[in-house]
Amino acid sequence: MEYKVSILCMMNLTISGKQNIEFYLLMVGLGAAEAYKYKRISLGVFESLHYHLSMIDLIDEYQLSKDLREIVFQGMGMEDIVDAAEWFEDFDWESHLRDAIDYLELDCISRLMEPSYHTCINDFTLFDVPNTDSVDHLYISFLSHHSFEQIMMIFMLGYTVFLIELGEYCTDAFDTFKRNYLTNLRAINRGESEVLSEALELFDSCDNEKDFLSNKRQQLWLRKISIDLRGHFFRLKESSMRSSSSGNDFIENPDDGTLDERNLCHDVGNGCKRGEKEKYDSDIGYAKGAL
Secondary structure, eight states: OOOSSSSOOEEEEEEEEEEHHHHHHHHHHHHHHHHHHSSSSSHHHHHHHTOOOHHHHHHHTTTTOOOHHHHHHHHHTHHHHHHHHOOOTTOOOHHHHHHHHHHHHHHHHHHHTTTTGGGHHHHOOSSOOOOOTOEEEEEEEEHHHHHHHHHHHHHHHHHHHHTTTTTGGGHHHHHHIIIIIIHHHHHHHHTOHHHHHHHHHHHSSOOOOOOOTTHHHHHHHHHHHHHHHHHGGGGGGGGHHHOOOOOEEEETTTTTTTTTEEEEEEOOOOOSTTTTOOOOTTTTEEEEOOO
């Protein structure tokens, strides 16, 4: 995999294998749901992170899980609940929305716990050389420091929520997460992003002593970390993540801070000519894949 080790440069990540691609997308979807549930991001940001039609296009193009496709559709339905408040005066849309988000999170977590993803818990990493033997690749380029920073925070939040639900397996999975992800993110960051540095320090505070209550203590620590991670998004503006108009995607220009239109394309095989472009609106960055 090629990536620029400076966080100030364009970041290029490669995820190999369908299970790993689905695992990453589910974690981003879970993190987005958690941030939205606590009103740390707007509905527009929530949708732009994962829950939009272009994500359905990606799932279909890569022939990913039908369950993942259904989860994306579930998330897209949040807007209907919010809109219903304008049409029905007595409609308790906030209660319905909370239930819908809880249901969405439970679907993400239960899916992540399925046997097909057990190897991902032990082996998944965003910052490693891709498996060239795999025919499935998702290439992700973050065109700004800010985009990379925010998606990494969302991914960490999703992973933290997932770890809390693992119960007695939490400690081992958390150790793997620190080794495969947090250590590499720290090396890439090198203190350049204050936001990421502060987030990484949160995980350093976890109690590592081993005894019969160590799993429970780590779960409590992770709950506290999830609260702190959510707090980061309180000041997040929708335009800083994505402003969408007619299917176009916008990000901050890393050079002058202005907004540039971004076409998110991927090169696909499987019946399409190599190099053929299709729009893919998502804040995970410019994406292209080989099937």
